[in-house]
Structures are given as structure tokens and as C-alpha cells.
Amino acid sequence: MPAPGMHSGVATDEALNLSMSASAVPLFEAVCEFIANEVDPITEEFYALGEGRSDRWSFADGQLELLDGVKAKARAAGLWNFFLPDADTGEGLSNLDYAYIAAELGKSPLAPECLNCSAPDTGNMEVLERVGTAEQKERWLKPLLDGRIRSAFAMTEPDVASSDARNVATSAVLDGDEWLINGEKFYISGAGDPRCEIMIVMVRTSPDGPPHQQQSQILVPMNTPGVEIVGAMQVFGQDDAPHGHMHLRFTDVRVPASNMLLGEGRGFEISQLRLGPGRIHHCMRSIGAAEKALELMVRRGLNREAFGRPLARLGKNTEVIAKARIEIESMRLMVLRAARAMDLTGNAEARIWVSAVKAMVPERVCAIIDEAIQVHGAAGISQWTPLAGMYAAQRTLRLADGPDEVHWHVVGRAELTRYENDHSPAVPPAGERGGVFSGP
């Protein structure tokens, strides 16, 4: 029997049927049309309005109106909350179908939010839907599903290697019927948005428990006393205001005991639930980013001449373009394969597939964007193309939700496990050695 996940060379069942379902096709087409007709036309205006604003951590006059207008249209058209499979709300698509749509969303900086499919809200909504109490759902899930508020997820800490989640140091101590939280978090994306009202915070509740049961996840409203925004972390010099990647300090922050999600010591369990989809959603969108970069590279390569030929036909450039296309197609198939595995076997069982795409995709997409930059010359690093911003975003992904190294390790360890108890030597021992491999 093949180990769960990646190791089977054959898939006799449906695991390799990676086609979009018939029912999703009209949705997919509607999304493509909606982005072209509704989102792309407001994108430049949205950011141009933002350029002139006086306070980086608010929206400029007119920005939210623009955005909310498009969101309302999307919702009315049923292009909304695609990300949540098998939800009671009935809205979500299968991971496989969503993968096709998310790749389209990945080509546009505004599209994900316009369709209420943007991180970190999607992961937070999924957690609330799966493990939230009725009260928690009413209070936070509902407005999130409606796109009325936004949210954040506070996990990474500045003073420990957060790649090892057991290092989480922010403490939560039960004090009567309240949790008392102290600690520091950074790179809390979206926490700068004035609409962000709620955070899920990873805390250490049981420092003396077994290593994987010391952590919990807890709901902390942004406006709770003691929650302080220390500053904005930058990404390659940009603060992505007003969304922001905030540096937060928790000083004697008190929340009701009922804000605990799922139960004390079950933080890792929730992470398993959340990080699978979160990671693959990122990778789905990365496919779209890579497609966009390749398109820009080819267009520029055909439209600029040097030394008597279009850049695209000079030196290695045609091969660079070919390699990008091949990389994109192979990443796309891997993402679809992982999404399909999640649909068929559940997030836990499919986690090795998810780690495989998380380890594979952002690094290669960075490389493709980098090549696109090179073909653009100085314009490639400028504000005249989206490439530099796309690079920063994909480069960040190599660190977010587990750095590449953690995911390589997950995949490698699974491979070792297959053979670990099988000590038949790979090379025949002395005395049994022939020369059989002198043949072809």
C-alpha cells in the first residue's frame, strides 16, 4: 500500500481526475469576465486615490466606496466566498474547483477582496466555520462572510524562530473567567486596515504540557485594551498600508474565557485545519502571478529591440520563456493534484501534498518573476510594472506559513518513513556482488 500522500505511481481512482467540475465552469467564466469588466477598470483608480491620502493607515476618500461598489456587484452575482468547501453556508467550492478560480484571482491585486476571497480572512472564516461556537459565528463569522469587517491572524513572533511553532512565547493565563495575554507578535497582515476588528491569536497556555498541546488559539478583538500597534513591518521597504503587516504588543490583554477556540491546548489542531487551505490558496494565486509575469515578459520581449532583434529572440531569452511555461504548467498540475487530494482525503491526509506545493511554488514563481524583471530592464524594478511588488509578495510567501525549509522537511521525512523499517541493503553485501549492472 502506498503511504498516504505522494508516493503512489498510480491512481486508479479519481485522485488524478483534475478537471474542473461541470458545475464550476460557468462560475469560472463569470469570474474571468467579472475581473475584466469590474475589477481591472477600478484598479488603477483605487491605488491612485490612495497615493494622495494624508494618513497611510486609513483609506482615502472614495477608495472604499469604489471597492464596496464592486464587492456588492460580486455578491449579487454570486461570485462570493468561493473558498469554503463543504460549509454549512453552502457557498464554497471544492478545493479543486477553487484552484482554477484562485489562479485567476492571483493575477489582480484587488480581485481576491472583491470576491471576499482574500487572506487572512479566508483562513479565519474557515476556522470559525469549523470550530467556532454559535455565538462566535454570529459575532464574527457572519460579518466576515458578508465582507463587512476584516480580520487578522497573529502567530509569528519577533524573538523566536516561528518556523518551529512550539517556540510560541506569547502567554495566556486563565485569571478567573478571563484569559490574560502578554507578548509580542509581528508581521500581522491586515491588522493595519481600519476595518480589521478581530484577530485569532496563537498563545501558549500550558507551558508544562506535552510539546504539541501547549498552544491555543484565541479570539482577540482589535480594540481590546492592551493591544498596541507598535509599528508597521515593511516588506522590501514597503508597508502595504493601510492593509499593513503590523508589529503588535499585548500587555495584560483580557478576553473572556469563551473566546478560546476549540479548547485549551488545541492550537496545533486548529493550525492543521487552517494552514492546509491557507497554504494552498496562496499557491493557487501564485500560479496566476506567474502567468501574469510570463505574459509581461513575452510582451516586453516582443516589443523591445536591441542589436537588431526583439529581446525575446536574443540569446537565451526564448529558452527562458519556454522554461517558465513548463514550470508554470507543472506547478499548476501539482497545485490541482494537492487540491484534489484535499477534496478526496481531507486536509490532514493531504498535508504532504500541501507541503510539496508550498515548498515548490513560491520559490519557482520568484524565479519566473525575476526573469521577467530582467527582460524589462529598469522598468522591471519600477512602479511602472507590477513585477517588483509581485516579487516581494512571492518572496514573502517563502517565509510565511512555514518557510520553504519546513516544507521540504515534511516531504523528505515522509519519503524516509516509507523505507525506514525496511533494512534490505540497497547494494548487495560483499559475497553476493555480481557485476549485473555492467549491462545497459
Next chain:
Amino acid sequence: MPAPGMHSGVATDEALNLSMSASAVPLFEAVCEFIANEVDPITEEFYALGEGRSDRWSFADGQLELLDGVKAKARAAGLWNFFLPDADTGEGLSNLDYAYIAAELGKSPLAPECLNCSAPDTGNMEVLERVGTAEQKERWLKPLLDGRIRSAFAMTEPDVASSDARNVATSAVLDGDEWLINGEKFYISGAGDPRCEIMIVMVRTSPDGPPHQQQSQILVPMNTPGVEIVGAMQVFGQDDAPHGHMHLRFTDVRVPASNMLLGEGRGFEISQLRLGPGRIHHCMRSIGAAEKALELMVRRGLNREAFGRPLARLGKNTEVIAKARIEIESMRLMVLRAARAMDLTGNAEARIWVSAVKAMVPERVCAIIDEAIQVHGAAGISQWTPLAGMYAAQRTLRLADGPDEVHWHVVGRAELTRYENDHSPAVPPAGERGGVFSGP
């Protein structure tokens, strides 16, 4: 509408259903069992017998008996001639189903021939089945399908860059009702086998015709007077006798006019037909070779210790293993995708997919085998493991049936073609430039 081939991000139809068909599942399972029970047990003996033979260009006593015994069992079990889709003979599988089986064949040096699925016979049989006359089929296709004789395909020439097929220089001149052939070919694989009776030879028949109609393909029996084996070409120092990669000289070789395949000047047309399947069959088997290399790497890595840990857990080795696994899965999906494209749209339409896998797979499989060698230390380059031979075979593939560069070029050119007539500039021209991408 997406361009033919690779460019669509969506496949609403069946193009991405990469599952094995239900009817092929029992065949696949039977093949795995057959290799384990019948082929693997004779492999070491087969090559050991060969070690002692006096003439490199014959088989040793007992070798053919051993092989023919297994072939007879395979044929009786219906595990035979899988490679030929939609043939009148009714034997072949779809390219997709065959891809799964071929990957298994690629793990064993003898399995392909045992199931009558070995190159270059498969390509030759496909050509004869598709374009041969009734007489040609009776004379050559039948014994090939029966596994009674073997064949060769003579294309590459020593004195020109054969990557550009228009360079073919071996001439064929019609002299009465015979073609008179003169020229030199090398790396004619299988031409050393005493059972090889027939060759398909690429010749130049119309040096003054349009560039792609100067070449023809013609049947030349090995024993035709004037066909001379000049010597055996080596592959990294090995001659792969008795199969061999022969250097041939054609001196006033005469064959009947009726030996011409399809018609004078249609050599390229036949190549299109043949090379698609030939290339993808190679790549399917390469997946199996990569799986084998990874298995050997992991087993060795777990069974050897240095500096107090198993090699597999030292330094970068776990990551090397993880990357190999991810590469293999992505190559597997790409090969299945290309096979599916051939099934659905035909070889010509799917040629960009075929070039994509031919450009992608052998180079990466070489890299995986090379890593496996490194983990094995000196044993990795020795006759005690199959790795050095596997490396040589995969390295050769990067040159055979079109070097990597030709295939990158096919894929890159297809990408350029999509945008070539669309001169909208990638970067807005002066005067329309905002700063829209200073946003995230």
C-alpha cells in the same frame, strides 16, 4: 480560445482527467506483478550470462532462451504490445493508460523487451502500422508485433548537426525501380542485435525541393549488400552490446522502390507521426528510472551512517530527497498531461506538450540520478548499482530524438506566437504612466 497545446489555464473538458481508465487497471496491476515475478528474477542471470560470452555482438548460450521464455509468458498473459493506440490490431492502450505502465517498465532494463514495448521497435511498429502497405505490414510489422525480430531507426549522421533535420545528407537516388542509397549514420541503436532485421532510414531524396520535403523514410533490410557496420558507438565508454549503437555506412545500397514509406518527400510527415510517441515513451520510462533512483537513494541514505547519523539525515540530504520526490511528481503529471493531450487532440496538435516533457524530463532525471550517485559514494558509479548505467541512458536522452535545445525552442516559439501580433505595449507609454504599482 486558448492556443493549441499548453496555454490554457483552464480545462473544462476532459483534458485534465489524468486518471487511468478503469479497463487498464487490471492490466497495470498484472504488469507490476509480472515484472516482480517473472522479469526481476531473471535479470541478474541474463546479464551474468552475457558477461561470459566470447563475442560481444551475439548473445551467450542461454540468454535468448531465458528472454524468450519470459516473452512467451507475457504474450500469453496479454501483456504485450501496449504501446500502439487505436491500432487495427486492437492491442494498444491509450497514451494515458500506457504512460502508467511505461513508468513501471522504466524501472527495469529488461521489462520493456519482455512485453514487446521496447525502443526503437515501438516507433517502427507504429510507423508501419500507420503508413505501411499491406505487403510491408505482412513482411515486417507482423514479426515485430510477434517479437520475433527486432529493428532499428537510422536518422542521426556523424557529419552534420542532426538537431536540424533538414541537414540529413544520406542520399537516395531513384535508379530504375530501385533506390540507390549512399551515406553514413551513427548511433543506430539496436542495429548490433543479431535479431535486428530491418531499418527505417531517413534519406535525402529531393535536394532541390522545399526544405521540409527533401527527406524521405525508406525500409532497408539489415542484410542488404552495401550496408556496413563500421563500428560500435559508445555511450560513456559502454557499447551496450549486443544491442549496440552502431555506426553504419551505406555504399551503393539498393532497395526496391516499393520500400519507400508513404511516398517520396514525406519523411518529415512520418517523423511527426513517430517522434511524438517515441519521445513521450522515453519520458514515461524516465519517470520509472527516477523513481528507482530515489528509492535507491533513500535506502542507501538510511542504511549508511557517518558522523553518527544515517546519511539521509545529514546536511542537505533530506531536502535533496524531498526535491527529488516533488520533481518526480511534477514530471509524472506533465507526462500524463501530454499523453492525455495526444489521446484527445492527436500527435500533431499535442506536439508542444510533447516537446515540453522531452525538454523537462531527461535533464531533471539526470539530476536526480546524480544525487543518488552522490549518496552512494563510490558504489554509485560502480557496477554494483544500476545508477551509472541509468545516468548514461538518461544523459543520452537529452541528445536523442532532438536535443533539449530544440524542444525548449518549440515551446518558447509557441509562447511567442500567442502574442506576436498583439502589439499593445507591456508598459504604458510615456504620458499614461501612473504609479499604480506602488501599491501591494
Next chain:
Amino acid sequence: MPAPGMHSGVATDEALNLSMSASAVPLFEAVCEFIANEVDPITEEFYALGEGRSDRWSFADGQLELLDGVKAKARAAGLWNFFLPDADTGEGLSNLDYAYIAAELGKSPLAPECLNCSAPDTGNMEVLERVGTAEQKERWLKPLLDGRIRSAFAMTEPDVASSDARNVATSAVLDGDEWLINGEKFYISGAGDPRCEIMIVMVRTSPDGPPHQQQSQILVPMNTPGVEIVGAMQVFGQDDAPHGHMHLRFTDVRVPASNMLLGEGRGFEISQLRLGPGRIHHCMRSIGAAEKALELMVRRGLNREAFGRPLARLGKNTEVIAKARIEIESMRLMVLRAARAMDLTGNAEARIWVSAVKAMVPERVCAIIDEAIQVHGAAGISQWTPLAGMYAAQRTLRLADGPDEVHWHVVGRAELTRYENDHSPAVPPAGERGGVFSGP
């Protein structure tokens, strides 16, 4: 005879004596000390002051006072204008000696200017010193050498591929005794600095002349009417204000005929003169940047733990560190080798060496910084380490002063030229082929 440049395997003369000269040793040591004692202590304060300023394109109160204080000390200590070899002023060092010092300057963002060795002033001063008239020297070179004003070099244009310098489109037409300049330039580094008073501008003066004599270089004071700053170009989202990389428009800009440098149509000649040193100075500083990145990577790797070990000892990290060290040492030697070649044979003769280091160094330094970022986790892309800014700077270098591709081409073409007229075939022709290489 070896071709000039790179091709000799032997250097019997002094070409491979890469040691610092005895006379430069005390200067080198003084520079190291000066940076540690004078520059490093003001760096944080200098940038912190800048954070609070109201106008991005000016300095904040106190910033220039801080900087000028250190510059005065440097000048008093004789640590000034090292970059100019064989100058009448007697100040410069040999390229080889300067390479050692420049590597130290490359570790600090402020050090180059503190010692009056910062781009693009160094290149401009070299041009003025080599080809300027007495009057030009008095008016512009003197205050530059004194560090009282700053300068810019305007070459790249937004609407053409500037990698092919023949594409320069900004026109200069002689109108009476004035040149009338029209056109657009972008990424003009330093043109945002309020102290920037003079530009050297590459213009097309003779559109009908031979391809390499159509261009000229001309002095244009920043405050000339018609010179307009259209905006600030960004580098990965940063504008590097107030230095800036400006987008300029020239509308009927008039300068006296005497502002022409060297003579009409001699722009390429000046480029040869300027770009050699400019490029290698960048690469020298890049070595320092790589050293800094490696130091940060190792320190972080030793001071963070995950999964029970310091990051530096997890997985592939020790090897990553080793490879960075080896890359740095080999780049350092190549830069020294190129600098030595310039000293011994002149800039023109050494141009292939210069292209070799320009093609080699920035790409590899980017890779080293990227690895350092990965070891830092999120902090690596943040404002808490210099890594993201260093990455952006080195990535820019792969495009500035000729993109990588141009330099690979220069080196490759030189290699081809060695053999081009020598048509002895690499492989013996048919008939003379033995099997000599079946031996070891």
C-alpha cells in the same frame, strides 16, 4: 599568443600579483578604523533624522551637518578621493588597491560618500579629469573633488532598450553656439539630491553618422531651463529619497557648445573610459555587501534555535554558508584580477575582465543575500535588517551599466573570436576516427 584579457592560463609577469601594495596598507587600515569609529556611529542617527522630515526631496535638519562633519574629518585624514588612479591631482590609488578599500565601503550605506567615493560622482569626476577642459575642471571637477556638490549621469531612456547604447534617442542639435536638447531619461540616480548641480547627459548628435559615432556626452547643469523632474522612479517600491532615481524630461534645453565633452560623436569613447571603472567599483562594493550578508546569516543562524538546534546547523544551512564563503572568495579574486588588469593594460584592454566580473558578481551576491534573508525569516525582508535594501541594490546592479546579458555576450564573443578563424574540426572527420578515447 593569448587574446587580450582572459584567455591565458599562465601569467608569468605581474598580472597575478593581487596583493595590496605596501603603501596602501596603512590607508586600508585607516579606512577600516574610520568607518568603525566615525561612520558607523552616525549611520543610524542619520537615517533616523531622515525619517521625520517633511519633504522627501530635501534633507532633514541636522542630517547634512552630521554628514559634512564626518566628510571633513575624512578629508583631513587623507581618506578622500581614492578612486582616481594616475590623476594629476595625485590622490587616487591603483584600481587594485582601491578594490580592497571599496569592498570595505560596500559594507556601509554611508561610507562611500563620507570618503567622497560614491557613485555616480566617481565616474563623473573620472570623466572630467580625463577629458574635461581646464574651464570644465575648474567649474565642476573642483567642487566635486571637494565634496561640495554632487552630480548625475543621464543615460538610460524609458522608451528604448538602453542595453544597446546605439538606441539612445535624446537629441542634441547645434543651434548657433548652443546645443538644443530634447528627450527623456529615467533612473538618473542622485538627481534628486538638492546638492546635485551637474549632469553628464548621453545624447544623439549625429543620427546619420556611423552607428558608434552618433552619440555624444554633454554637461547640463541641473538648473538649466527646460530640465524637468517628471517624478521619482522606484526600486522595489522605494524611492531612495532624497538621492533618488529620477525621471527627467528635457524640453528645448540649451547649453553652450563648450559643454560638449571631448567632441561631437565621441560619446562611446567616453563610455569606454567611464564604464570600466564604474562597473568594477560597483562590483568591489558588492563584495563588501556579500561579506556583510554572510556575517548576518551566520550570526542569525547561530543565535536562533528551532527543532532543538541552531538554524545554522539545521538541514542544508551549513552548506549554504560554505557555498557563500567560497563564492565570495572567488568573486573577490576575480574583482582583484580585473582591477589588476586595468592597472597593467588600461581600461580598454581589460574590458573583457570587467565584463566578466560585472556579469558574475551582482547575480551571485543577490543569491547570497537571498539566502541570508531566508535564514532571518520575516526579519530578513523587514526594516530591522539591511538585507532587503541590499537585495534591491544588488538586483538593480544586474540591470545598471549594462544588463548581465550584455556582459555575458562580451565575454562569450571574446571566447569565440579566439577560434573563429581556426577551422580544424574538434572531432576527427570520418576516416580518421579511431577509438582513442575509450581509454581513461
Next chain:
Amino acid sequence: MPAPGMHSGVATDEALNLSMSASAVPLFEAVCEFIANEVDPITEEFYALGEGRSDRWSFADGQLELLDGVKAKARAAGLWNFFLPDADTGEGLSNLDYAYIAAELGKSPLAPECLNCSAPDTGNMEVLERVGTAEQKERWLKPLLDGRIRSAFAMTEPDVASSDARNVATSAVLDGDEWLINGEKFYISGAGDPRCEIMIVMVRTSPDGPPHQQQSQILVPMNTPGVEIVGAMQVFGQDDAPHGHMHLRFTDVRVPASNMLLGEGRGFEISQLRLGPGRIHHCMRSIGAAEKALELMVRRGLNREAFGRPLARLGKNTEVIAKARIEIESMRLMVLRAARAMDLTGNAEARIWVSAVKAMVPERVCAIIDEAIQVHGAAGISQWTPLAGMYAAQRTLRLADGPDEVHWHVVGRAELTRYENDHSPAVPPAGERGGVFSGP
């Protein structure tokens, strides 16, 4: 003070004077001439004679006569035993001067032996010269220096990971005044040569001693009873007969106590002495191999046409050639730098430099040869060019004398050691964090 080895950015002394000494220049020129006039002309004949021989493990009639004739001329011309610096015999060159000559030797398969500079004799002679007794020198060193006999070095074992030298399992037990040796070794290069008379064997003498004092090195004449050649190990399918890479078994082999080198338990000490020069000699010759591969690549690339252009100007090929040239020059400088370090500080102190070049050079030279193969098409893997054999040799080097991984580890560990006791954090701790790096 910089750590020993690699870490200083400055070399104020002679460490970076990498020029050949004046006295070596005429020797170098004589060697180049000698190879061209005496060695190259016999090379093809020497191997052609070998093709026809009946016994792979002897020389054919005429082979040794040919070789010995050239050796006699070399010795008479003083082109002999260059490898041994500071020897009492007075013959050797400095490591730096020898590096230049060894690169020339590396271009020819016969040249090293013709000048009595071939492995493993050079290492064995160095060991005997440094630590041999007068008697050992008379008996073994003298005929080796005269080129009358050949020798082998037996270290690697088939059943343990020999990358960790502490794993050596072949035992030597003192029995009266004899050592009794039992064990198995493989890949003992040169042990197949009928002229090979003496081996230095690494044995475990003190299994209970401290880990690095358990091993000893001992002289074992090839014809000692109990020394059995089990078979010939292959390298990518080749046995390199009659030199050979033999698999040996030691069964109750007895040698006099006086055959122990330096003293019981001092095997590692001798390894330090031997492996430094051995490794760098390999790398010096690898530079020559890379030069040869590049020359072949360029010549072939200029002399073959496809798609209307010489291969060298198609696609990425010019860049491939440029990168090879840049790699070669940087490797050459690194090898010279390491050789110079050995000359100035001794082998032990320079060991990190030696590991750096051993880790760097063979892997990159493999890559260059691989590119040369690709440009040659099928001829590149054939016996018509030396490329396949060169590839196998360089690939083997990545495993011999310590696999790459061991050497990366040595270099990486040295880098870590520099900072290990310095716990100042790389990123300022919370509370001291500014935003200083938001500047350029």
C-alpha cells in the same frame, strides 16, 4: 586577526601574490612544449595499441616502450617530479608554481605519468619523503621517484561510509613483530597496473583508542600473500584497465612491524599531510580539463551549423561559453590561492582553502564538460571525443578524497567557528529597534 584560512578580506602580505615565480617560467614553457611535441603525438598510438591487447590487466606489446621512451626524455630534460615542494631531493616546485604546470598536465591523459607526476604515486611519494624511514625511502621512494615502479593507496572500503574516516574497519593486529591485516578495500586506483608494487593501506590498529588515533597507515607490498584482487571496480562502466580501480581483500596478510608509517595510531596525521596536496593536485588538473572541454565546446560550436547559424551563436550557447570561461578563471584563481596558502602557511593551516577548492572545482568542471557534451550532440558521449571519459573522471573526483559534502562541511564549520562565541544578536532586540534600514 583573521581566522586561519579564508576569512580575511585583505592580504597585506604575499598571500595574494599568485604569479608564477620567475624561476618556474622556463620550466612551465618547457612542459607545454614537451606535451605538444612528445606526449600528444604518442597518445593516440598508445591507446590504440591497448585496444588490441588480449589481457586487460597487462600492457600490449609496445605500449610500455612508447611510454618509457617519453618518460626517459622527460627525465633527461628535467621535467620530472615537480610535485614535491621543499623535498630533500631538491626536485619539487612550490605548490603555486606546480599549480600552473598541473593545469597543463590535466589536458592530457598521459602527460602526468610522462612527467612522473601522476596520482596516486605523487601522494605516496610525498608521504614516504616526509615520514618514511631511510630504509623505506631506499626500498620504495627511490624507485617511485625514478618512475620504475608504481603504487597505490588503499583507504576506501565497500561496507562503511568512508567519508567518515573513523569508519575504517580493515584491522591490523600486532602479532609478534608482524602486523596481521584483514579486511576489504575497493576503488584502489592503480592497483591493476602490473608495475604497481607497493600500497599504503589505512588500517584500524587501536579500536579502543580515541576516535582520531585508532587508525594507522602501513606499507603492504602488492605481492604479499593474502592480498587478493577480488575484481575491478568500474567507473560509469569502464574499468580503466590496466591502471584499474581494484577491489582488494586482505586475508591474514602479514607485514613486518617496521612497515608501519610514522607510528601506530598516527594514520590521521599522515592523512592531513597527504590529502591536502593530493586534493589540490586533482583540482589543478581539473582546471586543465575544464579548459580542454571549453576549447572543444567552442570549436564544435563554430564548426557545426543548424538553423542557419553556427551552434555557438544559437540560443543560449554564447552565454554558456561565457559562463564556462568565467567559472574557469575563478576556479583557477581559487586553486592558485589555495596553493599559495599551502606554500606560506603549511598544509594543515591551509586545509580550509583546500577543502574550498575541492568542494568547488570538480562539481563545476563536471557542469562545464556536460555543457560541452551537449554542444557536441551524440559525439559528445562517444569515444570520438574525450568528453565522456573526462566527465566520468571529474564525477569520480566528487566522491574521491572526501565527497563534496565533507568539504562543504569543513568550510561551513570554519565560518561558524568565527562567530560562535560572539552572541551579539544580529537583529537588535525589542526596544532598541529603529527603522534605520528603511533608507537605501
